[in-house]
Amino acid sequence: LGLNLADLKRHDEAIRHLRALVEQDPSDMRAYMALGGVYASDENYRAAADLYDRAVERLGDDVSRENWNIFYQRGIAYERLKEWPKAEPNFRKALELFPDQPQVLNYLGYSWVDMNMNLAEGLEMIQKAVDLRPNDGYIVDSLGWAFYRLHRFDEAVEALERA
Numbered sequence: 001l002g003l004n005l006a007d008l009k010r011h012d013e014a015i016r017h018l019r020a021l022v023e024q025d026p027s028d029m030r031a032y033m034a035l036g037g038v039y040a041s042d043e044n045y046r047a048a049a050d051l052y053d054r055a056v057e058r059l060g061d062d063v064s065r066e067n068w069n070i071f072y073q074r075g076i077a078y079e080r081l082k083e084w085p086k087a088e089p090n091f092r093k094a095l096e097l098f099p100d101q102p103q104v105l106n107y108l109g110y111s112w113v114d115m116n117m118n119l120a121e122g123l124e125m126i127q128k129a130v131d132l133r134p135n136d137g138y139i140v141d142s143l144g145w146a147f148y149r150l151h152r153f154d155e156a157v158e159a160l161e162r163a
Helices: 002-007 011-024 029-041 045-059 065-080 084-097 102-114 119-132 137-149 153-162
Strands: none
Touching: 011 029, 029 045, 029 065, 045 065, 065 084, 065 102, 084 102, 102 119, 102 137, 119 137, 137 153
16 A cells, blocks of 8 residues: 555555564564565655664564665665765665676666776776666666776777667
8 A cells, every 4th residue: 555655646645654664573574675665655764764774673684685776775774964974885785686687786886986996896886787687777887887987988889879
């Protein structure tokens, strides 16, 4: 119901409903993800980050591959809040849990390239993401940007035209 309300742009009702689900069953990570998604779609990244912090705290040491997206979304929330020192470890944790996750590889790789840091490793991550999703325009675009930052202009043009 909460996600249906969010789809209908009835975000206040969706938030109330999803908050109740989190309170009713604090171990239900899907409820945290759904509520965090509504906060993020409202660009309320502080509320999303705080909620994902609670979810991670709730997980404790019981973290598995299926939890990669909690760390990924928390990383995005912190990145959008311009809190990179909090964002980066979450992307790294998501990759630790799911090393071949193309979205995470692309997001972390692109972020590094965009900040002009870890360029070689960022390019490597983006190339791996492209190998996993060769037809994803967003990921191929990231590859073009990485080549551009590395002054590999011919490869940049080729990738950007493909995107």
